[in-house]
Amino acid sequence: MNLRKYLIMGSQNCDEDPVKILEAAIDAGITVFQFREKGSGALTGNAKLNLGFTLRLICSQHDIPFIVNDDIDLVEPLEADGIHIGQDDQAVEEVRKTFPDKVIGLSVSNQLEIDASPIHLADYLGAGPMFHTSTKKDAKKPVGPELVQQLRKEYPDKPIVGIGGISESNADSVMAAGADGVAVISAVTKAKDINAAIQRL
Ligand code: 3NM
Numbered sequence: 664m665n666l667r668k669y670l671i672m673g674s675q676n677c678d679e680d681p682v683k684i685l686e687a688a689i690d691a692g693i694t695v696f697q698f699r700e701k702g703s704g705a706l707t708g709n710a711k712l713n714l715g716f717t718l719r720l721i722c723s724q725h726d727i728p729f730i731v732n733d734d735i736d737l738v739e740p741l742e743a744d745g746i747h748i749g750q751d752d753q754a755v756e757e758v759r760k761t762f763p764d765k766v767i768g769l770s771v772s773n774q775l776e777i778d779a780s781p782i783h784l785a786d787y788l789g790a791g792p793m794f795h796t797s798t799k800k801d802a803k804k805p806v807g808p809e810l811v812q813q814l815r816k817e818y819p820d821k822p823i824v825g826i827g828g829i830s831e832s833n834a835d836s837v838m839a840a841g842a843d844g845v846a847v848i849s850a851v852t853k854a855k856d857i858n859a860a861i862q863r864l
Contacts, residue, residue, distance in 0.1 A: 664728050664745075664766060665694040666787060666824050666844035668864055671732070673700035674714055676798065676852040685718055688851055689725045691861035694844070696722050697747055699732035702800060715741045730768065738762060747789065750776055759784045770826075772803045774813070782818060789846060790814055792827025793837055798848045802827060808840035815841030831863040 670693040674681050685696065698718055700711045715731070719741045722729040730745040731737045733752040745766025748758055755769055769785035771777050772792070782788070790810045792802045811825050825837035826846040834845045845864060854860035 664787070664822070666822055666846075668693045668861060669695045669697065669824050669844050669846040670851050671697040671699050671826075671846055671848050672852055673698065673702070673732075674706055675700070675702055675704040676848050678853070681714065682717055682721065684852055684857065685721055687857040688861060689721065689727055691858040693727065693851075693861060695728045695730065697730040697732055697846070698734075698737070698741070698743075699747075699848075700734075701732060712737070712740065719743070728766070730766065735761070738765065745786070750780075755781050755784045768824075771810075771814070772806060773810070777814065777817070782821065785821075787822035787824060787843070788814060788818075789824050789826045790842070791825055791846075793825045794828030794833060796828040796849075799827070808836045808842075811837060811840035811842045829864075831860060834864050 670688050677684055698715050700706055706714055715737055719729050728744040730747050731743045733748050738746055747768035749770045758767055766786045768787045768789055770789045792805050793808060794805050796802050811823055814823050822843045824844045824846045825842045829837060829845045829847050830850045837845050851857055851860055
C-alpha cells in the first residue's frame with residue numbers, strides 16, 4: 664500500500680461537504696484514505712454509516728485504499744481494506760484474528776508503547792503526534808520526527824507514517840526521518856486550495 668499522502672477525515676473535520684473534499688483530495692493525489700468519524704460533532708448511527716458508504720464508494724471508484732479508524736463494526740459493512748487502531752482500542756492480536764487479510768495500522772507514541780506492542784502483527788505504524796495538533800483533543804505530547812527515526816532504526820522494513828500537526832512546512836522533516844508517508848487531517852480539510860496543499864505536501 665502506498666502510504667505517501669495519507670488523508671484522514673470525518674465530517675467533524677470539514678467546513679464544507681466531505682464528499683467534495685475527498686474528491687478534490689483524490690484528484691490532487693492522495694494515496695490512501697481513512698474514515699475517522701470521531702470526536703465532538705461527529706455523526707453516529709445511520710448517518711455515520713451512510714457517509715461511510717458514500718466515501719467508500721468514491722475510494723473504490725478511484726482505487727484508493729479505504730481504512731476505517733478503530734471502528735471494528737464498520738469494517739464489514741463498508742468493505743474496508745483495513746483498520747487503524749490506537750493504543751486504547753481493541754488489542755492488535757484480536758483484530759488480526761478477526762481480520763486475517765485486512766491491512767492493520769497501529770498508532771505508537773513512545774518507546775514504552777513500541778516495546779509493549781505486537782509490531783509484527785501490524786502492516787504499518789502511525790507515529791505521533793509529530794507536532795502540536797489541535798485536531799485531536801486527547802493527543803499526547805508531540806514527539807517530533809525523532810520517533811520516526813527511532814522506529815526506522817528498530818524496524819527497517821516496517822511501513823511508517825508520521826501523524827499529528829503535519830503541514831506543508833514540516834512534512835519534509837518527517838520524510839527525512841525515514842517515514843514512508845505523512846498522515847494529515849487539517850492540512851487538507853482546512854486548506855483554502857486543497858489541490859495546492861496536497862501538491863506541496
Ligand atoms: N492521531 P492534524 S494526532 C488522528 O498522534 C490523530 O496518534 C494522532 O490531525 C496521533 O493533521 C491526530 O490536523 C490528529 O494535526 C491529526
